[in-house]
Amino acid sequence: MQPPSSTQTADPAAQAAPPTATGNGGEARFAFSATGAASGGRGQFLLGILLFLCVAGIFLRTTADDFITYDDPVYVTKNTHVTGGLTWANVRWAFSTTEASNWHPLTWLSHMTDCQLFGLHPWGHHLTNVLLHALNALLLFVVLRRMTGAVWRSLFVAALFGLHPLHVESVAWAAERKDVLSTAFLMLTLWAYARRVELARAGRPGAGIFYGWALLFFALGLMCKPMLVTLPCVLLLLDYWPLNRWDGASTLARWALLAEKIPFFVLSAAASAVTLFAQGRGGTVASIEDYPWPVRLANALIAYCRYLGKCFVPAKLAVFYPYFATQPPLWETLLAGVLLAGITAAAVVLIRRRPYLLVGWLWFAGTLVPVIGLIQIGGQSMADRYSYVPLIGVFIMAAWAAGDAAAAWPHRLPILGLAAGAIVAGLAVLTSRQLGYWKDGISLFRHAVAVTENNWVAHANLAATLSKSSASGAGAEFQETMRILSAFAETYDRKGVELERTPGRSLEAIKEFRTAVRILPVLAEPHYNLGTALAKIPGRLPEAIEEFRTAVRLKPGFAEAHYNLGAALAGTPGGQAEAVTEYETVIRLKPDSFDAHFRLGLLLSGIPGRESKSIAEYQAAIRLKPDSYEAHFNLGLVLAGISGRKAEALGQFEAALQAKPDLEQAREMIARLRAAPQ
Secondary structure (H helix, E strand, O other), X not given: OOOOOOOOOOOOOOOOOOOOOOOEOOEOOOOOOOOOOOOOHHXXXXXXXXXHHHHHHHHHHHHHOOOOOOOHHHHHHOOHHHHOOOOHHHHHHHHHOOHHHOOOHHHHHHHHHHHHHHOOOHHHHHHHHHHHHHHHHHHHHHXXXXXXXXXXXXXXXXXXXXXXXXXXXXXHOHHHXXXXXXXXXXXXXXHHHHHHHHHHHHOOOOXXXXXXXXXXXXXXXXXXXXXXXXXXXXXXXXXXXXXXXXXXXOHHHHHHHHHOOHHHHHHHHHHHHHHHHHHHHHOOEOOOOOOOHHHHHHHHHHHHHHHHHHHHOOOOOOOOEEOOOOOOOHHHHHHHHHHHHHHHHHHHHOOOOOHHHHHHHHHHHHHHHHHOOOOOEOOEEEOHHHHOOOHHHHHHHHHHHHHHHOOOOOOHHHHHHHHHHHHHHHHHHHHHHHHHOOOOHHHHHHHHHHHOOOOHHHHHHHHHHHHOOOOOOHHHHHHHHHHHHHHHHHHHHHHHHHHHOOOOOHHHHHHHHHHHHHHOOOOHHHHHHXXXXXXXXXXXXXXXXXXXXXXXXHOOOOHHHHHHHHHHHHOOOOOHHHHHHHHHHHHHHOOXXXXXXXXXXXXXXXXXXXXXXXXXXXXXXXXXXXXXXXXXXXXXXXXHOOOOOHHHHHHHHHHHHHHOOOOHHHHHHHHHHHHOOO
């Protein structure tokens, strides 16, 4: 479908849903006028400026904050392309690189611009984030006011967005420039789209131009952060409410509404493909072995509920929320699913009377889809920054529902005003407190450690931060990091061992061992167990050897790993010499290892010129286990091949026969030696 030209009334629902004002707490549900302007333009302008200044004022304290060790080095402080500023070479790099497992060239250019202007002084980088966030709050107010005509509700939503503690992370973290920058383009997209609908409905020229602007702003937003890929679906929601383009429209007109979003969906598909490529190339997309589908689904359902919980009770906020080590209890997953389904059902039931509930709910649920964990990126179970755009939907639900609920109250406007003021003031206090934790890495990561459990990322970054300062405790934090990761890895390792003991479940065991290895590669035991499992599968011996090599490199005194490495090498062409070394290492570590002496004797017996050493190893094995018919028999074979040692060979075969009377091979060798000429 071609974008509407500037001379056409191109809105397919333009005549189907004339704007009508209905009681919404004293404000119009849909209030486009012929010019799109509501009354009191000067007052609304002052309200917008006041909102901008309040939001910027609360967050301005971040300009005194430092960079942190988590992601800031990748995006700014240690990235030579970024610190080099705006040069042609760096601009080309920004558009061609997939560093940080993303393709977001405008984000890179933004950081380069800051370095060009402020160098590596943190205040300038933080100031840019603050101004962008305040601008986003202002733009949200402008967009909602233009779409709905509801000034005070729009202002309340924008204030909630601007001052909510969950949004501290997106603003105070220099590396999260992509959040605030992409959202600025998202708001501009919504503004251009609303203006386009407004002009088309009024039959005025320029609708096609604003359609083009909306498409351009969307493309620029995707070049800042690909999380905006769900925006075409948001536009369809806004068509339903508050733009009312669905009411009374024919089936053909409704299809036309979908068709006009096709260019937006094409951009989303392209951005999604590039992002998956970049993240796959960067190794941030978790595999099924790391996070099986049942675990991902459970985390997604629970995370939705946790976001809602932190929206209404913004407590225990952390820079990193670790993924749970094992799948959560079934009751917890089911409870989360029931809650989400219940909210959805209620919104659907109320769609005619309260359409904003379903629109706001689907805005929240839909815009979280790219980061909810169905495709797991990184090791976090959720992140405050992921709620930056989605919570707008919840804020819309709350603001409009409160206004409608109080529609019949006497003196409702003062009451609602006081309540809204108290809520906004409370959020401002909580946000100011949360901002205090971002003053430096030590405060930030100590707080994360205090409000979460088994947070290895927080401990690791705290260790790194402490090691660069005069404060003590870096060693203890590093040890705690290793303890947590070891516990996670050992959980999967133990599960693999249990599966390995069950017939027919070796492949499942291998998956568990691989997960343990990925969580903490420096643990020798998971490598050893993985190698042992692989060695039992035909054709996988080379992989097993590499795992055994890794295990002995990480833990040189690991006798069992040396032994299995020797056994694996002995079965490969050209591996005998190295196998001898491994068996000798086992004997040095565990002199009383019968198996090592026996295996070494067996291996040496097949190497010309090593018969004497083979005999010595068999004799050592027999001393450790005198009733081993195998050791006696194999020692007899070696002796039988040496001139003048026939009597000794006979003695070993007889000992083997004594240990195992039904050993026919020993009887045959005895008969053969006795029949042979002297």
